[in-house]
Amino acid sequence: MMTNGEKKLQLYSCFISHPSFSVRIALNLKGLDYECKSINVFKGEQSRPEFLKISPMGFVPTLLDGDMVLAESSAIILYLDDKYPQHPLLPHDLKKRAINYQAANIISSTIQPTLRIPILAYIRDNIGPDERITWVHKHIGKGFAALEILVKDHAGKYATGDDICLVDVLLAPQIIGTLERYNFDISNYPLLSRLSESYKQVPAIRNALPENQPDFPKELKGIILIRIY
Ligand SMILES: N[C@@H](CCC(=O)N[C@@H](CS)C(=O)NCC(=O)O)C(=O)O
Known part of the structure; x- marks a missing residue:
């Protein structure tokens, strides 16, 4: 280090x-x-x-x-x-770089805000606990469908080639966390499914997993985390 x-x-x-x-x-x-x-x-x-x-x-x-x-x-x-x-996290190629900016914005400005804890807690308390899953699956599904199309002509081992770039750094947590936390079926997104397998092999990603953090509560291992919201 x-x-x-x-x-x-x-x-x-x-x-x-x-x-x-x-x-x-x-x-x-x-x-x-x-x-x-x-x-x-x-x-x-x-x-x-x-x-x-x-x-x-x-x-x-x-x-x-x-x-x-x-x-x-x-x-x-x-x-x-x-x-x-x-x-470096941005490719030299201008087109791939622009795809990284676009995908990064889709993830952090469009998908991620819909999953914030206060929003899910509001839905749980004012609409109903099961509606959280419907909400999360709808928004993740829409975002994942767009990302699948966006990167399909640029992907290699990772989303925009054979190096891990900005889009991967933002996408890996969404994919891995989404599967673990919200029981989301990713099989409808073949490219993202393949990327998910690649991400799980990368030490920098594995070391950053929630369960490998010093503040991870051991009693949460294996729980679908939406149940604790
Ligand atoms: N746009 C921010 C979002 C950060 C964010 O939503 N963080 C959440 C945890 S995932 C948080 O701190 N939530 C506290 C709250 O909403 O009160 C970013 O990309 O860093």
């Missing part, structure tokens, strides 16, 4: 959070050592005043790099990519 030669990076992260998972992958790919500062979103720790001073939206992930404080997973990943050029 490399350090950045300055103060150790600190990542405010929650084991369950897909955007935190993505940032952990980027840090691992770049071989950057970091300290994990756990924020348990189930316990509402993101709303504590001391955390809101660091991250006014009250979101994980939030990265501290010296005096730099940065929230929003895509911004953090692109910042890391600019500052730490080892294992």
